[in-house]
Amino acid sequence: MTLSTPRPLLGCIADDFTGATDLANMLVRGGMRTVQSIGIPSAEVAAGLDADAVVIALKSRTTPVGEAVAESLAALQWLREQGCEQIFFKYCSTFDSTAAGNIGQVSEALLKALGSDFTLACPAFPENGRTIFRGHLFVQDQLLNESGMQHHPLTPMTDANLLRVLQAQTTLPVGLLRYDSVARGVDAVRAKIAELRQKGVAMAIADALSDADLYTLGAACADLPLLTGGSGLALGLPENFRRAGKLRDLDAASLPPVAGGEVVLAGSASAATNAQVDAWLEAERPALRVDPLALAAGEPVVAQALAFVQAQQDSVLIYATSTPEQVKAVQRQLGVERAGALVESALGEIARGLRDQGVRRFVVAGGETSGAVVKALGVRLLQIGAQIDPGVPATVSSGGEPLALALKSGNFGGRDFFSKALRQLAGGQP
Numbered sequence: 500m501t502l503s504t505p506r507p508l509l510g511c512i513a514d515d516f517t518g519a520t521d522l523a524n525m526l527v528r529g530g531m532r533t534v535q536s537i538g539i540p541s542a543e544v545a546a547g548l549d550a551d552a553v554v555i556a557l558k559s560r561t562t563p564v565g566e567a568v569a570e571s572l573a574a575l576q577w578l579r580e581q582g583c584e585q586i587f588f589k590y591c592s593t594f595d596s597t598a599a600g601n602i603g604q605v606s607e608a609l610l611k612a613l614g615s616d617f618t619l620a621c622p623a624f625p626e627n628g629r630t631i632f633r634g635h636l637f638v639q640d641q642l643l644n645e646s647g648m649q650h651h652p653l654t655p656m657t658d659a660n661l662l663r664v665l666q667a668q669t670t671l672p673v674g675l676l677r678y679d680s681v682a683r684g685v686d687a688v689r690a691k692i693a694e695l696r697q698k699g700v701a702m703a704i705a706d707a708l709s710d711a712d713l714y715t716l717g718a719a720c721a722d723l724p725l726l727t728g729g730s731g732l733a734l735g736l737p738e739n740f741r742r743a744g745k746l747r748d749l750d751a752a753s754l755p756p757v758a759g760g761e762v763v764l765a766g767s768a769s770a771a772t773n774a775q776v777d778a779w780l781e782a783e784r785p786a787l788r789v790d791p792l793a794l795a796a797g798e799p800v801v802a803q804a805l806a807f808v809q810a811q812q813d814s815v816l817i818y819a820t821s822t823p824e825q826v827k828a829v830q831r832q833l834g835v836e837r838a839g840a841l842v843e844s845a846l847g848e849i850a851r852g853l854r855d856q857g858v859r860r861f862v863v864a865g866g867e868t869s870g871a872v873v874k875a876l877g878v879r880l881l882q883i884g885a886q887i888d889p890g891v892p893a894t895v896s897s898g899g900e901p902l903a904l905a906l907k908s909g910n911f912g913g914r915d916f917f918s919k920a921l922r923q924l925a926g927g928q929p
C-alpha cells in the first residue's frame with residue numbers, strides 16, 4: 500500500500516542527543532521513515548518534512564527541572580501541531596536522572612498536557628543488557644546501582660528500584676506492571692493496565708526481560724497517547740501503525756550516498772569508547788590525542804589536528820578519550836565543567852575545520868561530544884538510516900551540503916565500531 504501523506508504519526512521527545520538517535524534507529528528498524536531534529540524544527544524545516552516519525556532531541560536530562568519541563572512541553576506542542584497521533588518520551592536505558600529529576604516531572608507534565616491519566620515507564624533495552632524485573636533495573640548481570648552507574652559524574656544512579664526513583668520525581672502515583680502479566684501476552688497486559696488505572700496509578704514501571712516482552716508492551720499500548728522509556732519500548736510501535744494501514748511501503752533506511760573525506764572524533768571516556776580507541780591503536784591506524792591540559796595552556800591543538808589529518812593517507816582518529824583515572828586527574832586540575840567544555844569546543848572546531856578541508860563523513864563518540872560537533876557543523880536535521888550497532892544508526896544531514904554522521908552514545912558499539920561505522924557511512928556493508 501502506498502499512502503501519499505507524509506504526516507508524522509509518532510512524535511518523540513528525547514532528553515539527550517545520542518539517545519534521540521538510538522530511538523530513531525529503533526523506529527527505522529521497524530520500517531518508519533524517521534528524522535531527528537536538533538531542538539524544535541524551524542517553520543522552513545517543518546514545511547519540507549517527509550517522515551513517519553519525528554524525534555526532537557533536547558538536552559533536558561540534566562538541566563533544571565523547570566527548563567526541562569518547559570522545553571518538553573514546547574516540543575509536545577510542535578509535534579501535536581504536525582498531527583502526531585502518539586507521543587514517546589525517550590530517556591536513558593539506565594534511567595539517568597539527577598536527584599531533582601527530570602524523568603518524573605517531564606512525564607507528569609506531558610501526561611497532563613495530553614489530557615491523559617496513564618503511561619508506562621520502561622527503560623529496558625535487552626540488546627544492550629538493560630532488563631527490568633519486579634521494578635528493578637539490571638545492567639547486564641548487575642543491579643543498576645552496582646553497575647558503575649553509581650559513579651556517573653552527572654547522574655549517579657544509587658537505587659535500582661525504579662518505583663522509588665520515579666516516585667521521588669512525581670506527585671502522581673507510581674505502580675508496577677509486573678512480569679507475570681507481561682509474560683502472559685497482550686490481553687493480560689491490557690487487563691493489568693485497566694486494573695492499575697482503576698487503582699489510580701498514573702505511571703507504571705513495566706518489567707521486561709526480552710525483545711518479545713517489549714513487542715507485547717508495544718502492542719498493548721497502541722492506544723495510549725503517551726509512552727515513556729528507552730528505545731526498546733519503541734520496538735513494537737511501528738507494527739501498530741502498520742496494522743492500522745498507516746505506514747507507507749518504502750525502504751525507511753535508505754540514505755543518499757555522501758562522497759568526501761572521513762574522520763573519527765572521540766570525546767567519550769566510557770569503557771566502551773576506551774576499548775574502541777584501543778582497537779584502532781592496536782590496528783596501527785593514524786590517531787592523534789587531544790590533551791585537555793594543552794588546550795588549557797592555549798596550545799594550537801586545533802591547528803595541529805587539522806594539519807595531522809591532512810598529512811595522512813588513511814582515515815584518522817582524533818580522541819580525547821582517556822582512562823577514568825586520567826580524566827579525574829585532569830578534572831582535578833581544570834574542574835569537571837571546564838575540562839569538558841574545552842574538549843567539546845576543540846572537537847567541534849576540529850570538525851568544522853575538517854569540513855572546510857573536504858571531510859564529509861564523521862563518526863563521533865559521546866553524547867555531549869556529538870552535540871558539540873553537530874552544533875559546530877550547523878546541522879539541524881538528520882535523516883536516519885540503517886543500524887551500525889545496536890542503538891547507533893548511520894545518518895545523513897538534511898539542508899545544506901549533506902554530511903554523513905554516526906553518533907554513538909558513550910556506552911554503545913562493539914570494539915571494532917569505528918572501522919565498521921566508517922565502512923557503513925561510505926556506503927558499504929557494516
Ligand SMILES: Nc1ncnc2c1ncn2[C@@H]1O[C@H](COP(=O)(O)OP(=O)(O)OP(=O)(O)O)[C@@H](O)[C@H]1O
Pocket residue numbers: 517766767768769772791819820821825826829830838839840841842843864865866867868869907908909910
Ligand atoms: N581526557 C579528558 N579529560 C577530561 N574530560 C574529558 C576528557 N575526554 C573527554 N572529556 C569530556 O567528558 C565528557 C564526555 O561526555 P560524552 O557525553 O561526550 O561521553 P559519554 O558520557 O561517554 O557519552 P553518553 O553521554 O552518550 O553516555 C565530555 O564533556 C568530554 O569533553
Ligand SMILES: O=C(O)[C@@H](O)C(=O)CO
Pocket residue numbers: 515517518519521522590591592593624729730866890908909
Ligand atoms: O538509552 C540509552 O542508553 C541511550 O540512548 C542514551 O540515552 C545514552 O545517553
